[in-house]
Amino acid sequence: ETGVTQTPRHLVMGMTNKKSLKCEQHLGHNAMYWYKQSAKKPLELMFVYNFKEQTENNSVPSRFSPECPNSSHLFLHLHTLQPEDSALYLCASSFTSDSYNEQFFGPGTRLTVL
Amino acid sequence: RKEVEQDPGPFNVPEGATVAFNCTYSNSASQSFFWYRQDCRKEPKLLMSVYSSGNEDGRFTAQLNRASQYISLLIRDSKLSDSATYLCAVNVPSGGSYIPTFGRGTSLIVHP
Numbered sequence: 163e164t165g166v167t168q169t170p171r172h173l174v175m176g177m178t179n180k181k182s183l184k185c186e187q188h189l190g191h192n193a194m195y196w197y198k199q200s201a202k203k204p205l206e207l208m209f210v211y212n213f214k215e216q217t218e219n220n221s222v223p224s225r226f227s228p229e230c231p232n233s234s235h236l237f238l239h240l241h242t243l244q245p246e247d248s249a250l251y252l253c254a255s256s257f258t259s260d261s262y263n264e265q266f267f268g269p270g271t272r273l274t275v276l
Numbered sequence: 277r278k279e280v281e282q283d284p285g286p287f288n289v290p291e292g293a294t295v296a297f298n299c300t301y302s303n304s305a306s307q308s309f310f311w312y313r314q315d316c317r318k319e320p321k322l323l324m325s326v327y328s329s330g331n332e333d334g335r336f337t338a339q340l341n342r343a344s345q346y347i348s349l350l351i352r353d354s355k356l357s358d359s360a361t362y363l364c365a366v367n368v369p370s371g372g373s374y375i376p377t378f379g380r381g382t383s384l385i386v387h388p
Binding site: 195203210220260268 | 310318319320321322325370373376378380381
């Protein structure tokens with residue numbers, strides 16, 4: 163069973179709302195990731211944190227704001243989203259962000275922006 | 277050209293069939309290769325890491341061909357429960373680190 167949890171599992175929000183997605187990993191990992199998965203598209207990496215430091219921002223619009231207070235928790239703060247931001251948002255963790263580590267995914271938050 | 281490419285399928289095969297998927301990558305300096313399985317409306321889960329020497333786990337065999345820049349996944353004696361989307365993942369070098377990059381996935385449907 164996955165050691166990565168995400169809340170909420172489903173979220174519907176208007177374009178003017180502010181909401182946050184939460185991810186927690188119980189695997190003792192040091193790297194955490196946010197991905198976006200839209201229908202018929204590959205997983206898109208959004209952010210990478212390694213030992214709480216952001217090491218990658220994959221040209222993500224500023225309406226998505228990540229926060230990593232410690233190696234076990236990762237947040238994605240959302241504000242003034244667009245309908246095209248509707249997607250499955252997946253959190254993942256790995257031992258570190260070095261190239262050799264496989265990732266463990268959470269169940270995802272299915273986001274709908276109206 | 278996309279960094280990581282997969283045939284989206286679907287591959288529609290009968291139980292007991294052998295099926296193979298390929299995944300090509302464009303950056304020859306890529307490190308670390310993986311196959312993930314994703315069931316409908318679920319998260320991806322690691323199926324296998326892929327090593328240069330090839331590796332086998334029961335009915336599943338993964339191969340890496342660095343010269344031709346592709347990885348493959350072979351499933352023997354397909355089961356109904358193998359129906360899923362199979363994602364390949366490649367760690368692509370970028371600015372001194374590596375970025376995990378996924379293909380769009382190959383859909384497999386195993387029918388009775």
